[in-house]
Amino acid sequence: MNIIEIEHLKKYYGEVKAVDDISFTVKKGEFFAFLGVNGAGKSTTISILCGRQPADGGSVTIDGMSLDGHADEVKRRLGVVFQSSVLDAPLTVADNLKYRASLYGIHGEKWRAQLEKLTELFDLSELLRRPVGKLSGGQRRRVDIARALVHDPEILILDEPTTGLDPQTRQSVWSIVHRLRKEREMTVFLTTHYMEEAADADRVVILDGGKILADATPLELKNTYTGDYITFYGASEEELAVLGASVERVGEAFRLEVKNTAEATELVLKHPKLFRDYEITKGKMDDVFLRVTGKSIGATGAEEKR
Amino acid sequence: MTLKDLIVRNCKLYFKDKGLFFSSLIAPIILFFLFVAFLGGVYKDSLLSVFEGVEIESRLVNGFAGGWLMSSLLAVSAVSIAFTANCVMVQDKMTDRYADFCVSPVKHYQLALGYYIATALVTLLVCSVALVVGYIYLAIVGWYLTFTDVVLTILDTVLLVLFGTSLSSIVCKFLKSQGGITAVEVIVSAAYGFLCGAYMPIASLADAIGKTLSFLPGTYGTSLLHEHFMGGAIDEICSGLAGGDVYAQRTREGFDCVISFFDNAVPEWACYLIISITVVLLIGLYILLVASPWKKRSKKVHSS
Secondary structure (H helix, E strand, O other), rough: OOOEEEEEEEEOOOOEEEEEEEEEEOOOEEEEEEOOOOOOOOOHHHHHHHHOOOOOEEEEEEOOOEEEHHHHHHHEEEEEEEOOOOOOOOOOOHHHHHHHHOOOOOOOOHHHHHHHHHHHOOOOOOOOOOEHHOOHHHHHHHHHHHHHHHOOOOOOEOOOOOOOOOOHHHHHHHHHHHHHHHHOOOOOEEOOOHHHHHHHHOOOEEOOOOOEEEEEEHHHHHHHOOOOOEEEEEOOOHHHHHHHHOEEEEEOEEEEEEHHHHHHHHHHHHHHOOOEEEEEEEEHHHHHHHHOOOEEOOOOOEEEEO | OOHHHHHHHHHHHHHHHHHHHHHHHHHHHHHHHHHHHHHHHHHHHHHHOOOOOOOOOHHHHHHHHHHHHHHHHHHHHHHHHHHHHOOOHHHHHHHHHHHHHHHOOHHHHHHHHHHHHHHHHHHHHHHHHHHHHHHHHHHHHHHHHHHHHHHHHHHHHHHHHHHHHHHHHHHHHHHHHHHHHHHHHHHOOOOHHHHHOOOHHHOOHHHHHHHHHOOOOOHHHHHHHHHHHHHHHHHHHHHHOHHHHHHHHHHHHOOOOOOEOOOOEEEEEEEHHHHHHHHHHHHHHHHHHHHHHHHHHHHOOHHH
């Protein structure tokens, strides 16, 4: 069942086509990733999806309801974590959660029950009375996610949630998200420019210049746009010359790109003596992205010149 | 309930943000130090020069000058504190917080009301503290207020708070950057005291400036406060004098207790009418500003 259906969505800023006639669907319970460089149209799409700005054309349907005329019902189904924290730094964690819950009409007993649930889920008991301004980056992000889930949404939208975070905090954010998916079967809509994050998704849409260039599972993308890689350990360049293909030195090993796993298996059977210590891996999402868009993404999400 | 929580959130943000809280007190603090440094002395000398040869007890002079300080302080605070309190709204817009509100089902009018009422409450609270401190100060240096004066000073303060809140809500609606906030804060802190006649009596300024300032509604609110804080002292000074009424009227005109619009003294009821109508008009304008973009957006959103 599709929980999000977007058809022919358009958003123009003068001559710039931020979102240029895109259509896609997201299934209930799916971990969906929107991958693209900065300015690809990811955040604009999210912004329209959340009702923050109008589209210039197309339609958005969430859980069977069009945003047009059902904005409030749709908004109750969405929980959004923005790239930058939207918590009120001078206020306590409990206050931040309470005032957010209030926007959804959650008060009194219902609120207390919800707070208890969130405190347990996000391990917040030690943090509730502390001002947000005194929390670490990781703790703050945890509260950001808890705040987005304060009204039990069906879809969690993560708009570049780990940009600018240190690796440990990123790891902690993802462990929470994966736990939520496992325990609540929640639909997660992620926008990111981190390839490794997109690689964990059930489905990836690659967006560039406001257009969708690819829409498939990570495996399908890898199989379609990249080959497999065989990495040889302990074999010399001279020995590998018999393969009749150029190999790339990677540290102490050599790497050979083949069309697919079947070709790799063929080589193993044909040259068993070369395969003393080796590994066969799929291409990476970076390779997929490069092949699809002709671009690579830098650490900040900007397009990287090659 | 949602509105109540929005109001509490906005009030808490103002009081917990020390920078915001103290910057709102800059104008009143400037005025207080100006008063202590020289303005107090200037007003006392001015008063004594008007009544040259008349023996006026120091308690009466102090009560008069204290009344000027308190009325000016409240007139400036009601506007400058409102502007700073409304910075919560601007800061929400500068960050993604306002956008975050918009992805929830909360209505735009609830957000706008939340900011407006919180600003009014914060300003009223701080002004009420100033008012109480002012009464205590006057009770010590020289109390010449009647019960009616006390009631009217409270009414004047409420009206000026509503005026400041409405004016700042409209101005802050257009601010979207820290630079904008700082510029407005500086202008309000430095200039508003002069514009409303809180630092210097308008009567003592050049005629053209006085006429120009008489077009500003805040001036009439300040004048009401001057009258209700200083009127009792002026009447007391003039009570035993021959032609006391004439002296009292001249003193009132000289110290802005009575304000003139192109040489015509504006009666007290007219001052109330001007400031009340201004508040209503400003609130109406704010409602229009809040409602218009929202209506446009809801018509346009998600059209196929």
